[in-house]
Amino acid sequence: EEEDDDLLSSKELAAHCCRYCGISDASTVVMCNICKKWFCNSRGGTSGSHIVHHLVRAKHREVTLHGDGPLGETVLECYSCGIRNVFLLGFIPAKADSVVVLLCRQPCAAQNSLKDMNWDQEQWKPLISDRCFLPWLVKIPTEQEQLRARQINAATINKLEELWKENVEASISDLEKPGIDKEPSQVQLRYDDGYQYQNIFGPLVKLEADYDKRLKESQRQENIEVRWDTGLNKKTIAYFTLAKIDSDMKLMHGDEMRLRYVGELHEPWASVGHVIKVPDNFGEDVGLELKHSSNPPTKCSSNFFVEFIWKGTSFDRMQQALRKFAVDENSMSNFIYSRLLGHSRADDVTFRISNPPKHFSAPNLPDLNRSQIYAVKHAIQRPLSLIQGPPGTGKTVTSATIVYQLVRLNGGPVLVCAPSNTAVDQLTEKIHKTNLKVIRVCAKSREAIDSPVSFLALHNQIRNMDMSSELKKLQQLKDETGELSSGDEKRYRMLKKQAEKELLDAADVICCTCVGAGDLRLLRIKFNSILIDESMQSSEPEAIIPVVRGARQLILVGDHCQLGPVVMCKKAAKAGLSQSLFERLVVLGIRPFRLEVQYRMHPELSQFPSNFFYEGSLQNGVCAEERKLKIDFPWPSPECPMFFLVTQGSEEIAGSGTSYLNRTEAANVEKIATRFLKSGLRPEQIGVITPYEGQRAYLVQYMQYQGSLHNKLYQEIEIASVDAFQGREKDIIIMSCVRSNEHQGIGFLNDPRRLNVALTRAKYGIIIVGNPKVLSKQQLWNNLLNFYKEKKVLVEGSLNNLKESMIQFAKPKKIVN
Amino acid sequence: KSEEDLQFEAMFEKMAADSYHERIKETSKVNTRDIPVPMTTRVGKKTYDQLQDDSKPTDAGVVPFVLMVRNTKSGKQQFKNFVAPSDSELAVNLKMQELKIKEE
Ligand SMILES: [Zn+2]
Ligand SMILES: [Zn+2]
Ligand SMILES: [Zn+2]
The missing domain is CATH 1.20.5 (Single alpha-helices involved in coiled-coils or other helix-helix interfaces)
Incomplete structure (x- = not known):
């Protein structure tokens, strides 16, 4: 009995002690509202208190004070608006009175109405000062207490936080267990066989999947307000705004979420839906199309709860493909198998083609230039080829022509893939022009999303085909009522499957994403010829999904000098998952066939990228005259439509943690954009590139509220990250660099490929806004800045009076790219 | 570091x-929402000087304050007493304000 009591009290004792150092004095600890763990307010050898460390590392932002603390149990929130983000909270005292109130920095503490009252608005101070909570909120443990506590440094804290992402109950002692720090095996250049390949990539895919799952599932939010609507397809749509928790997480069309009503005005209700609208320039709300219209509480607008539903489909398909690669010798030809493993085969194998085409072009597509013709010839004659398409070199037309020629020579079906839906759609459109029978296969969750090639989608072609009258009837019934009886549903599915098979069997070309190539509806079909576009953007396991569908002839189109695949899990990325198959094959010595004539950029704009990224090999298929905007704009050098606007602003980050530096750049971007609009450019001709989400959101807001023209105009200007612009072009690009210091890990400055993509989006002109002092420390940027300087387009001052900047920085060192 | x-x-x-x-x-x-300074609590509250003169056994070197919060559940106002060190910004500021008023 006694022992039990002891256990209980030690448990109780443990409940609120600091999870880092073990300090248990209730007046010194705070609870994180999100994970319900307690942390103390001492620094203990680090540069911030333990609770602040936790909030920052875990990206949590809300806390509750302990009942035995100076203020008793208190949830910290803004008195006026109720927001609980402690990074925004501060306090103001009443004028000449000892009353204090907690207020958020924006908007409550900044409100003008406060001025009339008895609050001393000027005295607003943040609750976190010097990275500790103010001592009158939470006491700081005494020195003795700190000495007695477990000593922990920032590195250990970091490890522990990482561990909590996998196991919420982990403790410091778990850090010492073997295997915790074990790094996964690195990817290799060559592999013994498919088993070894699977053994290395399988765990990396698992790491990434686990990371993705944790990230998605942690994004649950309460107190959601919902606005209801009905879509054209009569399905219910819920619109709501999500508070941002983690900027790593990107919401995508087709993602699944569950919406739940937790209030008291309606019986408990929940429904799953697909995201059909994501936050953009036109609004921050999310649109969720509900799957089943099971009587949603449309009368209620508040008290909803939303959570993400993680789907492992893409990871499952990668694992399946890896397995198939290892065990199924029919998954691809021996030649491709051994080439992918990196086994040397010096001989350049070519197919003998009995009836070579006389013209290497395709109906209704533009005539090809010389390097494009060679690329087509090269690709159709080889079992494995890499086509490198630098920006603007007509990669899509070349790919479409290759596909056309392959069908003409060998018949169908040819499998055409790309990692992203946008890239697949673009290619589908081009191939369709050649009069081949093309089918676009979309994931079921994306069927509702409109695209320029919707009419080619399998699910839409079925509706338009001469289908059995029974299927037609059932479809009609389903469209009208939303649901079928179980018997009818069975029959409907059977008939639909038949129709799908009929369509797919007759197709010349089937287009889908790489992940889509693992779709059940395609499993029956064997593809001899496979083309993967934008293949540098897919990870190896992703690219393998289409390859194991029977490849005897594989064409990878891409550009290893542009952005690679996005891998979220640092461990997996470090182990090499972020390297594409295209890149590895290049390293293995397979020479990519390069398209050499670019048709996008003004010759002046292509010069730096050509020299720096493509050994000067890019030729210009357009002349300066064709890329001259007939507008009045103060280019510092009229023949050279580019400049770097030196924007220094206040470089230091303010003590409270709010940097105003971004504002200066934003103001300059707005002025430039406004000037273009006034001179007659349409907003959709302009693109603004900025490296990270904070600045994007700020720019969107700033332009709409501060811009001197109608805010609708600014809404139509696309403002996005470099990654979002890959594969696309704009007439004018304005780039806001945002000061990036080495610790923020933006990766914008360090990655030559990202810079290459950023510099090659513009057709007519590019303007970079940034701080050369900071940027020039990077060798890559140093080269670019010197290039601008030599061209006399490194300028400062106002748009009406641009002057060459005399700013000095070190001469560039030669970089080997 | x-x-x-x-x-x-x-x-x-x-x-x-x-x-x-x-x-x-x-x-x-x-x-x-508007935030009226609560007049009711002012009654019985002391000025900085009065507090210093006070012979009450309060800790030396601290100044009492009241934090006004809204009860999360009921939404009602609540007042929580706390003390701030007399050299804290909060306390110094209060002293300055009171001095100013006196001078006027
Ligand atoms: Zn601690
Ligand atoms: Zn937490
Ligand atoms: Zn507020």
């Missing part, structure tokens, strides 16, 4: 900056 410390500091700055920028973005949708 270790690399992790520097990284933590940078992440802290970013979190504060991001919070603020997001807030600016969404500010138009925020519902705010």
Whole structure:
């Protein structure tokens, strides 16, 4: 009995002690509202208190004070608006009175109405000062207490936080267990066989999947307000705004979420839906199309709860493909198998083609230039080829022509893939022009999303085909009522499957994403010829999904000098998952066939990228005259439509943690954009590139509220990250660099490929806004800045009076790219 | 400072900056309420000087304050007493304000 009591009290004792150092004095600890763990307010050898460390590392932002603390149990929130983000909270005292109130920095503490009252608005101070909570909120443990506590440094804290992402109950002692720090095996250049390949990539895919799952599932939010609507397809749509928790997480069309009503005005209700609208320039709300219209509480607008539903489909398909690669010798030809493993085969194998085409072009597509013709010839004659398409070199037309020629020579079906839906759609459109029978296969969750090639989608072609009258009837019934009886549903599915098979069997070309190539509806079909576009953007396991569908002839189109695949899990990325198959094959010595004539950029704009990224090999298929905007704009050098606007602003980050530096750049971007609009450019001709989400959101807001023209105009200007612009072009690009210091890990400055993509989006002109002092420390940027300087387009001052900047920085060192 | 410390500091700055920028973005949708200074609590409360003169056994070197909060469940006002060190900004500021009023 006694022992039990002891256990209980030690448990109780443990409940609120600091999870880092073990300090248990209730007046010194705070609870994180999100994970319900307690942390103390001492620094203990680090540069911030333990609770602040936790909030920052875990990206949590809300806390509750302990009942035995100076203020008793208190949830910290803004008195006026109720927001609980402690990074925004501060306090103001009443004028000449000892009353204090907690207020958020924006908007409550900044409100003008406060001025009339008895609050001393000027005295607003943040609750976190010097990275500790103010001592009158939470006491700081005494020195003795700190000495007695477990000593922990920032590195250990970091490890522990990482561990909590996998196991919420982990403790410091778990850090010492073997295997915790074990790094996964690195990817290799060559592999013994498919088993070894699977053994290395399988765990990396698992790491990434686990990371993705944790990230998605942690994004649950309460107190959601919902606005209801009905879509054209009569399905219910819920619109709501999500508070941002983690900027790593990107919401995508087709993602699944569950919406739940937790209030008291309606019986408990929940429904799953697909995201059909994501936050953009036109609004921050999310649109969720509900799957089943099971009587949603449309009368209620508040008290909803939303959570993400993680789907492992893409990871499952990668694992399946890896397995198939290892065990199924029919998954691809021996030649491709051994080439992918990196086994040397010096001989350049070519197919003998009995009836070579006389013209290497395709109906209704533009005539090809010389390097494009060679690329087509090269690709159709080889079992494995890499086509490198630098920006603007007509990669899509070349790919479409290759596909056309392959069908003409060998018949169908040819499998055409790309990692992203946008890239697949673009290619589908081009191939369709050649009069081949093309089918676009979309994931079921994306069927509702409109695209320029919707009419080619399998699910839409079925509706338009001469289908059995029974299927037609059932479809009609389903469209009208939303649901079928179980018997009818069975029959409907059977008939639909038949129709799908009929369509797919007759197709010349089937287009889908790489992940889509693992779709059940395609499993029956064997593809001899496979083309993967934008293949540098897919990870190896992703690219393998289409390859194991029977490849005897594989064409990878891409550009290893542009952005690679996005891998979220640092461990997996470090182990090499972020390297594409295209890149590895290049390293293995397979020479990519390069398209050499670019048709996008003004010759002046292509010069730096050509020299720096493509050994000067890019030729210009357009002349300066064709890329001259007939507008009045103060280019510092009229023949050279580019400049770097030196924007220094206040470089230091303010003590409270709010940097105003971004504002200066934003103001300059707005002025430039406004000037273009006034001179007659349409907003959709302009693109603004900025490296990270904070600045994007700020720019969107700033332009709409501060811009001197109608805010609708600014809404139509696309403002996005470099990654979002890959594969696309704009007439004018304005780039806001945002000061990036080495610790923020933006990766914008360090990655030559990202810079290459950023510099090659513009057709007519590019303007970079940034701080050369900071940027020039990077060798890559140093080269670019010197290039601008030599061209006399490194300028400062106002748009009406641009002057060459005399700013000095070190001469560039030669970089080997 | 270790690399992790520097990284933590940078992440802290970013979190504060991001919070603020997001807030600016969404500010138009925020519902705010008026905050009258509670007159009732003023009765019986002492000025800074009175407090110093007080022979009450309060800790030396601290100044009592009241934090006004809204009860999360009921939404009602609540007052929580706390003390701030007399050399804290909060206390110094109060003293200055009172001096100013006296001079007027
Ligand atoms: Zn602690
Ligand atoms: Zn937490
Ligand atoms: Zn507020």
